[in-house]
Amino acid sequence: MSETPKGWRPGAAKKERIDALAATVSDAGAIDEKPGVSLIASAWKRLRRDRIFLIGLTITVIFVLVAIFANVIAPHDPTKPIPELISKVRRQTNPIPGPEPGFPLGSDDRGRDLLSRLIVGSRQTLIVCVFATIFSLAGGMILGTLAGAVGGWVDSLVMRIVDILLSIPSLLLAFSVAAMAAKPSQWTVIIAISIAYLPVFARLLRGSMLAQRHSDHVLAARALGVKEGAVVFRHMLPNAIGPVIVQATLVLATAVIDAAALSFLGLGNPNDRQPEWGQMLGKAQEYLADYPHMAFYPAACIIVVAFGFTLMGESLREALDPKTRR
Amino acid sequence: MKLTRLKTTAVLAASVSLGLAGCATSDRTTDSGSATGSGSSTASGGAGDTFTFGAAGAPEVFDPYYASDGETFRVTRQIFQGLLGIKPGTADPQPELAESWEPSEDGLTWTFKLRQGVKFTDGEAFNAAAVCYNFERMFDQNEVAQAGPAEYWAYTMLGFKGSETESLYKSCEAKDDSTAVINLTRYTSDFPVMLTLESFSMQSPKALKDGDANNVQKEGDGFKYPAYAMAPVGTGPYKLGKYDEANKTISLVRNDDFWGEKAKTANIVFKIIPDESTRRQELEAGSINAYDLPNPADWKGLEDAGNKVLVRPAFNILYMGLNPEKNSKLQDLKVRKAIYMALNRDQLVATQLPEGAKVATQFMPDTVAGYNSSLQPTKYDVEGAKALLKEAGAEGMTLQFAYPSEVSRPYMPNPQSIADALTADLEAVGIKVEVVTKPWNGGYLDGVDNGLFDAWLLGWTGDYNSANNFIGTFFGSDVNDFHTWKTDFGKTLSKELSDADGIVDEGKRTTAYEALNQKIMEEYLPGLAISHSPPALVVGKGVDGLTASPLTAEMFDTVTVAKS
Amino acid sequence: MLRFIVRRLAQMVGVVFVLSLLLFLWLRLLPGGTVSAILGDRATPESRARLEKALGLDEPLWIQYWRYLKRALTGNFGASTGVLPGRDAFDIFLARFPATIELSIFAILIAVLLGIPMGYLAARRRASLFDNSSIIVSLIGVAVPVFFLAFLLQYIFAVKLGWLPVSGRQGNINATRVTGFFVLDGLLTREWDAAWDALKHLILPALTLSTIPFAVIFRITRASVLEVLDEDFVRTAESKGLTNRVIRGRHVLRNALLPVVTTIGLQVGGLLAGAILTESVFSFGGIGEALALAFEHRDYSVLQVLIMASAATFVLVNLIVDILYAVIDPRVRTR
DSSP states (O other), X not given: OOOOOSSOOSOHHHHHHHHHHXXXXXXXXXXXXXXXXXHHHHHHHHHHTXXXXXXXXXXXXXXXXXXXXXXXXXXXXXXXXXXHHHTTOBTTTBSSOOOBTTBTTOBOXXXXXXXXXXXXXXXXXXXXXXXXXXXXXXXXXXXHHHHHHHOHHHHHHHHHHHHHHHTSOHHHHHHHHHXXXXXXXXXXXXXXXXXXXXXXXXXXXXXXXXXXXXXXXXXXXXHTTOOHHHIIIIIIHHHHHHHHHHHHHHHHHHHHHHHHHHHHTTOSOOOTTSOOHHHHHHHHGGGTTTOTHHHHHHHHHHHHHHHHHHHHHHHHHHHHOHHHHO | OHHHHHHHHHHHHHHHHHHHHHHHHHHHHHHHXXXXXXXXXXXXXXXXXXXXXXXXXXXXXXXXXXXXXXXXXXXXXXXXXXXXXXXXXXXXXXXXXEEEEEEOXXXXXXXXXXXXXXXXXXXXXXXXXHHHHHHHHHHSOOHHHHHTTTHHHHHHTOOOTTOSSOOSEEEEEEXXXXXXXXXXXXXXXXXXXXXXXXXXXXXXXXXHHHTTTTOOEEETTEEEOOGGGGSOOOSSSEEEEEEXXXXXXXXXXXXXTOSSSOOSSSEEEEEEOOOHHHHHHHHHHTSOSEEEXXXXXXXXXXXXXXOEEEEOOOOEEEEEEEOTTTSGGGGSHHHHHHHHHHOOHHXXXXXXXXXXXXEOSSSSOTTSTTOOTTOOXXXXXXXXXXXXXXXXXXXXXXXXXXXXXXXOBTTBSOHHHHHHHHHHHHHHTTOEEEEEEEEIIIIIHXXXXXXXOSEEEEEEEOSSSOHIIIIIHHHSSSSSTTOGGGSSSHHHHHHHHHHHHTOOSHHHHHHHHHHHHHHIIIIIOOEEEEEEOOOEEEEOTTEEOOOOOTTSOOOOTTOEEOOO | OHHHHHHHHHHHHHHXXXXXXHHHHHHHTSXXXXXXXXXXXXXXXXXXHHHHHHTTTTSOHHXXXXXXXXXXXXXXXXXXXXXXXXXXXXXXXXXXXXXXXXXXXHHHHHHHHHHHHHHHHHHHTTTSHHHHHXXXXXXXXXXXXXXXXXXXXXXXXXXXXXXXXXXXXXXXXOOOOXXXXXXXXXXXXXXXXXXXXXXXXXXXXXXXXXXXXXXXXXXXXXXXXXXHHTSHHHHHHHHTTOXXXXXIIIIIXXXXXXXXXXXXXXXXXXXXXXXXXXXXXXXXXXXXHHHHHHHHHTOHHHHHHHHHHHHHHHXXXXXXXXXXXXXXXXXXXXX
């Protein structure tokens, strides 16, 4: 590492790990003449042969396809009670009618087709985890780039803020943000999760920026008179992308799980016309004892998808790690 | 300084335990195989001398005067008694510490004949002087207590000693040892039935004095209570044993000097278990004997497993509030009627509420004097509603409709599903519904009080059996959540309600309330009464003698737990 | 070394201070809150106004904050309004903190005792059936929602088999409290049944809480052992003909454990967050459950104390880890 932070800030050990991940970049960047491209190409070469990665990829692709075509695949409208199902709902004796002909998974407590809700739920789940990741990535990128590229007091200020956020455990941060939202919705869930992971991205990007400031290709670009902005965006950012992708894949997985945790605490998206797996699972807890299938389906979906993302993320991490590349 | 010292202790303790706890595991895991197999997990039950109740939350304080929540009252009810008690299984008053009571002609002076030979658990005698000491204590509160903790007094008696608002309570005289006279400033139908409220319990004057009971102080955002609040002294069948805050259990022990029939079970333990599905698992594992408000969806499963679900008569009302100030379309009675007709309440009650729930015809349940049994529920009529909306020129109107999250109430076990059903009904008649959700404590109640919603869901569980406690609470003042001051009938209605409340003759008063109920539903319709839903509590195998109370005022002194 | 620690502690105080300001402002700018929580559904606009005035909530924010700060500096963080009304918020933290520490220690113990050996074995037998299945188990462990796992454990081990208690920290035993760590208290006072009972209450929640740290420790151990196995000095040792056992003990494990130690420190923050869910389901009276209740009741005094204390604990644990790290690895000190 070319520069260790002076003085001390909270969460030193956590930061160290993030910085270590960031540092992989400087090694990578130094190897490649054309930064970015061949790094990804060589990673892809390794990944193609990686069975674990392929399993993760398959799960993810299926999930994304189902989510995109959810409305076409879903046999019924997931937001409207179906007369033959709602007529069977009895709060006390039959709160969740089981499978019926044409409704293989049965109904939810409002007489809506459970299968359709699961299918359409994949879309909301995808929206939540993708947007949460994008938001935290974008926020982290702005702060991290600002700190890493400008340096000086901007760096200190930004990093102080990031460190305070880092000193609160991420899930706790997400809970706090969601609990304090004045109007809970899908977006409060997304924002809560993205704020929780924002400091990680910020620190990651700053670390890799710093690592590259003194690397040969950046120095060379500067010496050639390339403008500062262009140096940052053309030469530094693309190289920092590797670890960011890894981290983003992992955040995708945790976002799915965190959304479920928020729903469990009653802090999730309350609008169940936008079915989402975490929300469905959270709601199912009141039926857990007698009608566990209601929880089982969304739980299984969450586990499989989170599993897929994690497999991908871990293989990516290994593929991009210069230590294993050598 | 204090802070740092305390923190160091905590850290020290932590590091000590780190070492020792490590030893514990290594010692114990070796023989865990055999020992765990035989272990019954808790020491409750078994001997049949302990009734363990799974409570959902911690009690506020043990001084019922400063409490306002069911979790506290469930505990203090076993320790304290009031002048008036509640007939088990009903909402009606019965003699308790007062054997009889008699009003003067004008209803301003009430003479209470007190039970003789009753003693507080600290040995003090219960007599007229004690009654008057209690009332004077309740009347004379500092500013902090008036604003928050003494909520029930503020709500029922309106004012305090020296407060701007005049109190209903005027004075108390001890005529002789067994005769107490309470004077009121004006007649209200709520008196003396309001004395069945747990907050009006009789407490030992000596203990109140010694514990500095009235010394409530503000501390940050909350209140600091005096020592007495944690060391209550009453006349009830039990007394406080121990509150183990670290283990979240409250134990009560039998009051062996109780004046009436002694409690059948020697100990009561309240185990605080906030998570409902955990309460159910505890019951099924046999480590608690009962818990409150089981989810209606669980009733069947619980009974199938051999437990008894005790359903309380529904003493509540769920309503949809309407705000004609926020949405001017709602000022038109036709629009309000059309919305009422659009609601498929039969389906709602059948699918979302437990058996025994009823479609409401008015803003009070049928056990209250003044309930008008000739009123019929507004019929579900989609076409009629559409036609009425058209007539009012409100086709395709927009309605912002709010429901709370993070909460479940006895009258509304599942707000979200209820709101979703009602929303679907409104949409079916062409109303554009803008659904709003806010957390119960985090903006919902606030929003209702501040008139932020066009329409909203809320309800009410009666405090005691009086019509004024229902419709008087809702519309008694024209400054209310329903914003009736914005309508042409608001002033009239509140006047009519306070007139009815002031009728001393019970028969005439009942007739007046019946007429008012009809007027409210047919001529005014300030809000839409939706349903009454029976809450329940569940007891495990071997538990007998518990009578469900519509006021959730269950007494545990008659409970027996079979030896197992 | 001492100066280094003092400086870090001073900076920790700074962080907590800034956090207190942010939290205070944020909480106060929200609707509802304490007043709604205290008055409930019987609140009227007048009673709200009266209570706000009595609590001083109608005054300008900066005055409120100044007052809060003055009180907080004397160790008075205000009274709880929801979790345990009337009790001092900091006392609630102190009373409940031991429960969370006790739970966390057991969870970490389980994670370490399972994670390190399994990670080591998985690395030694890379790509074997054991390796692959442990990887899958650890990944699923992370993905299973905590409350779902907790429910399953309760149902199987407490309700169906009856081996362990469903929830709580101790049965209805008349135990003496000394430190607030129930197992320790039982041992100190020689109330063996109380200690044993508390221990039994710990097993299921600790197991639930340990899934995530287990998965992480397992993976890091595996990766780090793999890395060390590949290093020159192990090869050298092997070529020198040292026995497998010596290599394993002296060279591989010791070097591989360094990143594991850091990881354990990192997991503490996660444990605090995981404790919110675990303690809620198991009704385990620690600060995790208190946090969930404080959110629900909008108990701001308690929320402020608990969040600040969690942050401080997290920072403190990381400091300890850094010191440990320096002790284990002399290279760090020279940096």
